[in-house]
Amino acid sequence: MTSLPGRQVRGFLSLRKGRAPSLQGRRRVLAISVHEAGIIYRLKKLCISLTSQSDHPLLVLCGTKNKITNSEHWIPKLYFRIASCLLSCCDLKCRVFKNKLIFTKLSSCFCGIIPPVAQQLHRENIQRIVREALSLSKVSPSELSAIATTIKPGLALSLGVGLSFSLQLVNQFKKPFIPIHHMEAHALTIRLTNKVEFPFLVLLISGGHCLLALVRGVSDFLLLGKSLDIAPGDMLDKVARRLSLIKHPECSTMSGGKAIEHLAKQGNKLHFDFKPPMQRAKNCDFSFSGLQHVIDKTIMQKEIEEGIEKGQILSSAADIAAAVQHTIACHIAKRTHRAILFCKQRNLLSQSNAVLVVSGGVASNLYIRKALEIITDATQCTLLCPPPRLCTDNGIMVAWNGVERLHAGLGILYDTEGIRYEPKCPLGVDISKEVGEAAIRVPRLKMKI
Ligand code: KG4
Numbered sequence: 001m002t003s004l005p006g007r008q009v010r011g012f013l014s015l016r017k018g019r020a021p022s023l024q025g026r027r028r029v030l031a032i033s034v035h036e037a038g039i040i041y042r043l044k045k046l047c048i049s050l051t052s053q054s055d056h057p058l059l060v061l062c063g064t065k066n067k068i069t070n071s072e073h074w075i076p077k078l079y080f081r082i083a084s085c086l087l088s089c090c091d092l093k094c095r096v097f098k099n100k101l102i103f104t105k106l107s108s109c110f111c112g113i114i115p116p117v118a119q120q121l122h123r124e125n126i127q128r129i130v131r132e133a134l135s136l137s138k139v140s141p142s143e144l145s146a147i148a149t150t151i152k153p154g155l156a157l158s159l160g161v162g163l164s165f166s167l168q169l170v171n172q173f174k175k176p177f178i179p180i181h182h183m184e185a186h187a188l189t190i191r192l193t194n195k196v197e198f199p200f201l202v203l204l205i206s207g208g209h210c211l212l213a214l215v216r217g218v219s220d221f222l223l224l225g226k227s228l229d230i231a232p233g234d235m236l237d238k239v240a241r242r243l244s245l246i247k248h249p250e251c252s253t254m255s256g257g258k259a260i261e262h263l264a265k266q267g268n269k270l271h272f273d274f275k276p277p278m279q280r281a282k283n284c285d286f287s288f289s290g291l292q293h294v295i296d297k298t299i300m301q302k303e304i305e306e307g308i309e310k311g312q313i314l315s316s317a318a319d320i321a322a323a324v325q326h327t328i329a330c331h332i333a334k335r336t337h338r339a340i341l342f343c344k345q346r347n348l349l350s351q352s353n354a355v356l357v358v359s360g361g362v363a364s365n366l367y368i369r370k371a372l373e374i375i376t377d378a379t380q381c382t383l384l385c386p387p388p389r390l391c392t393d394n395g396i397m398v399a400w401n402g403v404e405r406l407h408a409g410l411g412i413l414y415d416t417e418g419i420r421y422e423p424k425c426p427l428g429v430d431i432s433k434e435v436g437e438a439a440i441r442v443p444r445l446k447m448k449i
């Protein structure tokens, strides 16, 4: 068992401004994460802080991702997208600076539509942001223990900007370089806030990820299963958009997933019978796009029945939301149940003290958490989730991964010759085939949520 690194670092998180302790002996990691083009639904809250703080909003062409939002709704705010993201980086940075960890998350919020433009904007801004980060932190580059940068997986054009800029810094200040895997960073974040020993099971569910993995060490992962198509957050966003929840007075400011969760509370899940996907496949893989098409068809049918146009809100929207959420929760819970049983059967997890960590934006869904709780109760596991701001993509997780690696002495490069970014990169060793071959039958549990 590896002991937890950086107890001091964790302790810093509770420090108030101006009460930072001496830095002696502590790890100071500059983390740079430019791995995507951005996500539109986050902008709203970012823009609110932006309008009062930024005097240099950038004008950017827009496009939409498959989120609840549509461009009409967002156009006035899109002007601020780049600047808002940079500001949000600053917010996060300040929080971390107090703790003497430094990170920068740069994201152009370009919705993935025009990557070269996002790349150009990243290039234009990265130097200033890192300079501001360092100056705000009052830590000089020479005091840094290392520079940690996301190099995989992600959008090639974005990863390239982060990597080449980081390498310039590394060469200029003669610092060790720590390449970071985005999913590994997600998976280990729980160790920043909770005392969790290896091995533990992690379920990552967000708009971009969906996987189950066994975490055996800082850089030792076994991939048990993943989504064969889209991620659950992506699907919820698509359904919410199809239901036009952006026009719903109670949901207009929410992400798709949050809107579905909110509306589901007012609905009756029994009014629609959507079948959980892949019921016959006895593995730990997931699938959401087939279910999404079934839901699309149902919505279309209901629109005809209710005599309304596409774009108007169905009277049965809440029932659909409740049924969708329940079906997804059952699907995720079943695959996770099988992963726990597989790991226990193979003695990969403790029989009585196993931990399941759930992270990613969808992990904030309380209904899905309840479903997972039923599974962990039935299998004597402990269910843990990082706090919401650490569940979603953030820079702290990249910095923390750097700290973990420094303590473990793993993956620290003193020579960066030949280092490349990798847009597609699986997590750990893929044993999902073996999991499928084990064909574990999962006992039926009453999903009374
Ligand atoms: O981790 P995240 O912030 O970003 C990435 O996708 O990487 O996750 C965002 C996703 C979105 O698809 C959003 O709809 C979903 O998480 N989400 C939720 C909830 N809050 C956010 N899904 C279900 N229930 C929620 N309460």
Ligand code: ZN
Pocket (backbone or CB within 6 Å): 182, 186, 206, 208, 209, 392, 393
């Ligand atoms: Zn992520």
